[in-house]
Amino acid sequence: MNDVSWRFAVCADAGSQTLLRILGLLSQRDLTPSDVRVRQSGGRLSIVIDQDALSPEAASLIAEKMRSAICVHSVELSTSDPASKIKDELC
Secondary structure, three states: OOOEEEEEEEEEEOOOOHHHHHHHHHHOOOOOOOEEEEEEEOOEEEEEEEEEEEOHHHHHHHHHHHHHOOOEEEEEEEEOOOOOOOOOOOO
16 A cells, blocks of 8 residues: 655634534544644634644545535645645635
8 A cells, every 4th residue: 555644734713613514534544643722813723733644635535525525625635745834814
């Protein structure tokens, strides 16, 4: 299998259940993210999740499930580069 590290950059509503719903999609596959960063601003959450050891197919499926959540505005999926800088505001 061609497993790589992935970065999910999510812009979502700042509801009390939002972060749990997003992380729950990884939990359903018994995955623990290597890093999670969250910022709240203007009623929105900017969530960046780094996840190791996922196939491209699995990463794409998880991103699609994130996009289907009503509280999510956008999801960007990319390969994770530890040296890369995360934008302070994704939303």
